[in-house]
Amino acid sequence: MKDKAQLIEDLKEIVKPYIQNQEAFDNINEDTDFINDLKINSANLVDVVLDIEDKYDIEIDNDSMEVMLNVKASLEVIQSKISA
Amino acid sequence: MKQNGSPVLSYPSMAENTSDKMTSREIIERLPYASPFLFVDEITAVDESSIVGHYTYHKDLDFYKGHFKNNPITPGVILTETMAQIGLVAYGIYMTKDDTIDKDKINIAMTSTAIDFFLPVMPSEKVTVRSYKEYFRFNKLKCRVEMYNQENKLVCRGTISGMIKSQQ
Numbered sequence: 001m002k003d004k005a006q007l008i009e010d011l012k013e014i015v016k017p018y019i020q021n022q023e024a025f026d027n028i029n030e031d032t033d034f035i036n037d038l039k040i041n042s043a044n045l046v047d048v049v050l051d052i053e054d055k056y057d058i059e060i061d062n063d064s065m066e067v068m069l070n071v072k073a074s075l076e077v078i079q080s081k082i083s084a
Numbered sequence: 085m086k087q088n089g090s091p092v093l094s095y096p097s098m099a100e101n102t103s104d105k106m107t108s109r110e111i112i113e114r115l116p117y118a119s120p121f122l123f124v125d126e127i128t129a130v131d132e133s134s135i136v137g138h139y140t141y142h143k144d145l146d147f148y149k150g151h152f153k154n155n156p157i158t159p160g161v162i163l164t165e166t167m168a169q170i171g172l173v174a175y176g177i178y179m180t181k182d183d184t185i186d187k188d189k190i191n192i193a194m195t196s197t198a199i200d201f202f203l204p205v206m207p208s209e210k211v212t213v214r215s216y217k218e219y220f221r222f223n224k225l226k227c228r229v230e231m232y233n234q235e236n237k238l239v240c241r242g243t244i245s246g247m248i249k250s251q252q
Contacts, residue, residue: 043195043247046224065222 002082004030007075014051018044033070045069056082106130106181108137114177114190115169120146123166130178134216137170143207158205160240163231168194168244171215171229176248179220191249195224199242203233210234215244223247 002010012028019025020039024032034040040048049065052058052074058081060068068074108127115124129136141158148156173192180190205211211231218226225248230241 041195043224043245046222049222050219062222 004075007078008071010055011052011071011074014055015040015048018048028071030072030075031070035069052078058082106178111174111177115173116190116192117169121165123162123169124174127170127174130175132217134214135171135175135178136212136214137174138210138212139166139170140210141205141207145207148207156207158207158209160199160201163201163205163211163240164197164199166211167199167213167215167229167231167240168197168246170213171227172225172244172246175215175217175227176225176246179225180248192246194244194246196245197242199240199244201240203237203239205233205239211239218243223249
């Protein structure tokens with residue numbers, strides 16, 4: 001089981017191509033919001049979720065996708081899926 | 085132009101469409117465009133993995149008067165628009181055919197394009213657009229799209245994405 005710090009590092013790598021705010025990206029943490037802080041648009045958020053699926057070999061449904069708007073919620077979804 | 089291996093749509097003039105496939109006319113009728121900004125003449129094939137359609141740029145189209153002065157060439161943005169109307173919007177209408185209640189209400193917003201251009205398209209040329217689905221998930225349709233001229237030479241190609249939501 002990966003620890004939280006490692007998961008955040010993974011997530012940082014995944015969102016990197018889509019971010020529009022370098023400072024927020026450099027300071028990424030659990031409270032970072034994908035849309036408001038990193039300025040990722042909703043279309044690219046889909047790519048982030050698809051990349052997360054590939055990275056952890058998990059399937060994310062519509063309900064989970066809708067809450068994955070920040071680092072914290074995404075970590076929760078990832079952790080619940082990989083331990084399922 | 086019919087692509088090998090792709091299912092061919094019944095023509096609009098044929099008897100009432102009883103299969104679950106949409107006809108070319110049914111798709112085009114649901115496009116949210118009209119003249120002078122409709123750039124789809126016919127959809128010739130469509131299935132879960134790709135769509136093929138074509139359009140002929142009439143020599144009297146207004147933009148030829150200014151692009152360029154005394155040297156009419158179809159603008160790249162119009163080629164891109166044609167690729168998007170066939171490869172993203174018409175395709176999106178087909179992909180959501182089963183979950184629209186009010187068939188006229190569909191929201192499509194183009195979110196990104198990355199196109200490379202190889203050959204110019206002159207007035208009166210007929211082009212064929214082929215679009216291959218990369219994925220359609222969480223309302224985002226992403227496609228690899230190619231345009232060919234009548235000599236079947238590659239005019240432009242790239243990727244186009246959009247968010248597609250049917251209003252319910």
